[in-house]
Amino acid sequence: LGMEGVRNLWIIKPGAKSRGRGITCSARLEEVLELAEKCTAPSVQPGQWVAQKYVERPLLxxxxxxxxRQWLLVTNWNPLTIWFYRDSYVRFCSRPFSLHRLHPSRHLCNVSIQKQWRxxxxxxxxxxxxxxxxxxVIVPGMKEAVVAALCSAQELVGARKGSFxxxxxxxxxxxxxxxxLLEINASPTMAPCSAVTRRLCAAVQRDTLRVVLDQRENSRCSIETWRCGSGAREGQQSW
Incomplete structure (x- = not known):
């Protein structure tokens, strides 16, 4: 409850957009309903929005x-096999945080990443x-949240052998x-939009191929950047 604050602030996201488009913050139900009615994305039907309680007391x-941003790799859904990438990157808003000013520049993190910021x-x-x-706290908490989220969707995903x-x-x-956990992106951008992502995204793609291709031929293939874990339906995991 300590992270919620006292302003009843919510963040509203359209269900069929990405890269922060259409996201807004509001503390009034009337504004949320009015916003939802104006959505024109072709694949969004009325009511297809995500409303999350806003973290009003974030780490600044x-x-x-x-x-x-943390990368995950799922190589099997039954049994659930999850890989957690060693490296991640931090993104910042372009203006100071304020609950009295809800402009996206203060609340939506962009890709202005400082080199070696982690x-x-x-x-x-x-x-x-x-x-x-x-x-x-941080790494164990991220892994726990990831396993719980993927376990909750395990029954809805077709288990196709040889896919990832x-x-x-x-x-x-x-x-x-x-x-x-804010969200899990099914199609995370791998665009080299900064010096950091240019290096990391290329490494993630290369190392992913090592997991899904090279290791299949050579079980002793070294993949130091991915850590493999597993999650059962009861939520048990190991890393």
Whole structure:
């Protein structure tokens, strides 16, 4: 409850758009309903929106909201086999966080990524008194959320042998560093839109092929960047 705040603020996302298009924040039901009626996306029927309680007390870096993109790979749905990529990247809003000003520049994180920011992110946590947060709170919390989300959809996905799915999971953090899963993107962008993503996206695609192709021929093939886990229907997992 500590992350909710007191303004009853919600973030509203259209069901058939990406890259932050059409997302808005509101604390009034009338505004939410009016917004939903104006959606013109061809594949969206009335009512196909996602409404999430907004994290009003997020972890801020220099007064700015941020989130984190984490890649996931599913190579089998039964039994559920999940791979968690070693590297991730942090994205920032372009203006300081404020609950009194709901402009997207303050609340939607973009791809202005500082090189090597993940290590600086961990350094920031250490300086803020959260030295163990990355290993003991953030990473375990992200894995737990991912397993729970994929387990909830396990019965709805056709288990096709010899196939795989690459996902992009977006997380933000509360003031206590606890991660909150915002969404899992079924078709995460791999565009080289910055120096960091140019390097990371290429590495993810290369290493994914090592998992789904090379390891099939050579079980001893080294894949240091992916960590394999498993999730049963009861939510058990190992990494």
């Amino acid at each position: 870096i220099l007064g700015t909201k941020c989130d984190l 290590m600086q992110f961990r350094l920031y946590l250490q300086e803020a008194g959260h030295a163990d947060a990355w290993e003991k 799915e690459l996902y992009g999971a977006d997380f933000m953090f509360g003031e206590d560093c606890k991660p909150w």
